[in-house]
Amino acid sequence: TLFPDTLTCTKASLTLSVxxxxxxxxxxxxxxxxxxxxxxNPVISAGGLYTLTLTDANGCPKTDAVFIATDTLSPVLSVSGGTISCVKSExxxxxxxxxxxxxxNWYDENGLFATGAQVSVSAPGNYQVEAVAPNGCLATAVAEVAADLTPPDLSASGGALTCDHPTLALAAQSGTAGVLFLWQGPxxxxxxxPNPIVSLAGQYVLKGTAPNGCVDSVTVEVTADFEAPHLQxxxxxxxxxxxxxxxxxxxxSDSGFDFVFFWETNDGHFSEPPTTLAPAVDQPGHYFLTIINTKNGCTASAGMEVEYDETGLAGATWSLRPPTCHGDRDGEIKxxxxxxxxxxxxxxxDGGDFGASPLFTGxxxxxxxxxxxxxxxxxxSTEIELPEGTIVLFSLTGDxxxxxxxxxxxxAFHLEVNLAPDELDHIVWSPLPENCEACPDPVFKPLETTAYxxxxxxxxxxxxQTDFLVRVLRERPVFVPNAFSPNGDGVNDRLTVYGGPAVRQILRFVVFDRWGAVMFSKTGLPSGNEMAGWDGETGHQAAAPGIYSWMAEVEYIDGAKEVLSGDVMLIR
Known part of the structure; x- marks a missing residue:
């Protein structure tokens, strides 16, 4: 019997067993x-199918096979690094x-320092991780840890508070992008x-925080110079x-290149332009001095009253008698x-000679x-106002x-006088008006241009006194109609002579027919009186229609006489 087995990274060779x-x-x-x-039992280092033929002593063979597997695949491994900053220390x-x-297994420059899939580090550098698979195969990876611990670039400036500039702007600058500023002060x-406005002197601390969390600070000084000039x-x-x-x-008082001054008065007088700190004055009153420190703009002001010793001539009283009339020289001052x-x-x-008499006349x-x-x-020296004498003023309007x-x-005229009736002595018109002798509303009717x-x-x-002229136009308007119709209708029934107010009377009015026979004649006719005119009859009979001639002798109110003639048409 053959026994299968597996080659791995930790078992690179094995002995075939039977x-x-x-x-x-x-x-x-x-x-x-x-x-x-x-x-x-041979030693092998490659996987695959192995066959054994075993022949016994009788020459009989027996064959068997075994498969040797191979497991040498390294694991896939990844790791990420990072950056240590002022807000992230690990x-x-x-x-x-x-x-x-x-x-x-984790290794740094000093060797193995940790195991496990996760590890925390607090120093920058390269960290190698080694991964060992169950088959004994290895894989390694390197994590780079960087460090960003640079504080921000920071600069600032303060300044000086003065009377001219009671506030100022602090100035913060940084070459590091994204810096957050924080000012702290008194x-x-x-x-x-970055540029706050301040009004208190003292130390101001500027803290700058960079995007990496690193902080730096600078301190600036704000001074104050509010010292007013010395003035005495x-x-x-x-x-x-x-x-x-x-x-x-x-x-x-303080003086020099760093100081300017000016004097003022509302009720006094400097005898010369006050260009020094010791001006001369020649009138009593209140005087004021202001000094300005040009370095800090601070001012100091003080006033001084100059009095007049009344043991000298202080004043006088007087009585007045105005001139009688306006323009007269008979007034008096005593x-x-x-x-x-x-x-x-x-x-x-008035610039005359000194004398002992307190009375001035003329x-x-x-x-x-x-x-x-x-x-x-x-x-x-003083000035006295002597009232003017009586002045007679008037206005004269006419129509x-x-x-x-x-x-x-x-x-007609209307006279207005500035005097009350009980102040008037007389009003005289010459020539006299038609309606009164001394009235304020006279009416004049001159027969010729007349100076009054x-x-x-x-x-x-x-x-x-005054003179005025009334011009008289000597126009003598006389009118006789060129037609009339004596038909009893009440319109143009009679022929007569019409004249304006310049006509005194019609001395004679005669009407002729075309052969020269007198059809109508009358003397002493009033101007414009139709009932006194010709009624179109002669000898109690109606005159025939036609053209007739007339002659009129007119007397005017100024005594002048004039003979007029013309034609008239009688219509029936």
Whole structure:
């Protein structure tokens, strides 16, 4: 009997075994690759079908066969590496294979350090895993473990807080992509902005976290310079008539290239442009100095009041008598009292000479300059407004406004005066109006272009005069119809002469037939009176229709006379 077996990676050769009760005999083995052997138990290293022919002593052969299997397939093996970082200090290496029953051995540079399909490592390097299959065959693979422990590239800058810049932006920079910033500073300050705005001095720490989790930090300093300039003004003496200017001394204040200053006043006056820290002033009031430190923009301000010593001339009171009329020079100013100074006093008006008299006469209305000097030579100048005298103002409006009328028409005026009735003395029109003598609403009816005058007088004697012209157009419109129909219908039944207000009367109106016979004649006709005209009859009989001639003598209100003639058609 032959026994089958299997060649493996751990059993590269085996001895063919036979179980027989035959002692002795001749063995003849045959197998793959031309294998032949006469040994009872030959050693083989190749799988396949082996045949044994055993011949006994009688020369009788007996044959049997056995199949030797081969199992030398190495397992399939894979393994992955990884990267150690600041947030991942260990990498788990896992070996995988579709072959079951494998035994795993892990090797580093120092040799075997672990078994099993999974292992954790914390150092970078190459790790080899060996897988041993049940058939003893081996497979190896290498897992590469890298290390990324580089901190981020980080830089930052702070700055200085000043009065000009009470806040500033911190600046964070990094050459590492994807860095996350975190600022921390005084009073629990935190910000994840790369450029946060801060307003407190102190140390600020910038932490930068790279995508690999590695962190670095830098510290910057934010300083503060809010120191105001030193400013000191020495109080000056008071102004007086004997001390016309004083110095505002601020020379103990900060000055130099790093400082600028300026003076101001609302109610005082600098005797010269205040370009130094010790300007001169010549009027009492409030003065202010501001100094600016150009390095930090901080300012300091202070004020100083300059007073006037009232023991000098301080003021005066006076009484006024205005001029009688506007433009007159009979007004008066009398100085009643002087405040301050030492008497006796001298007085001067409008640039004249000083004199002892406090009374000034012969003045017109308006502004007058007064100057007073005391015995010590102290002077006081002021301005006095003397009211104007009475002024008579009026307005004169007329209808028609252009003051042009036709002969026979009238024109009405309206007068307005700025004086109350009890202030008026008289109103005089010349020539006199038609309706009144001194009224404010006169009516004029001139027969020719006439110049009129108006005088208005106040009770104090102030008066105003004016002249105005009324133009009279001497047009004499006279009209006689060129046809009439005396048929008793009440329309155009009579022929008469029509004239405007310039016609006084029709001295004579005569109508002739075409042979010159008088058909109608009348004298002293009123202008435009139809009932006084011709009724189309002659000798109590109706005149025949036809063309008739007429003649009219007209007298105008200015005494002028005119003879007019024409034709008229009588229609029945």
């Amino acid at each position: 179980n027989t009760n035959l002692a002795g005999g001749i063995y003849a083995w045959q197998g793959p690759g031309g294998f032949m052997s006469s040994e009872p 990498i788990e290496l896992t070996a995988t294979s579709p072959t079951v029953g494998l035994l795993y 009073n629990g300050f935190e910000s994840d902005s 003004i020495t109080a000056p003496e008071a102004l007086s008539c004997a001390r016309e200017t004083v110095i505002l001394d601020a020379t103990n 100085i009643d009292a002087v405040t301050g100074g030492t008497p006796p006093y001298l007085y001067k008006m 003045l017109s209305g308006g502004k007058h300059s007064l100057e007073i000097e005391d015995v010590n030579g102290c002077r006081l 028609p406004a252009d003051r042009v009328i036709q002969l026979g028409d009238s024109i 005058s108006l005088e208005i007088a106040a009770k104090n004697g102030c008066l105003v």
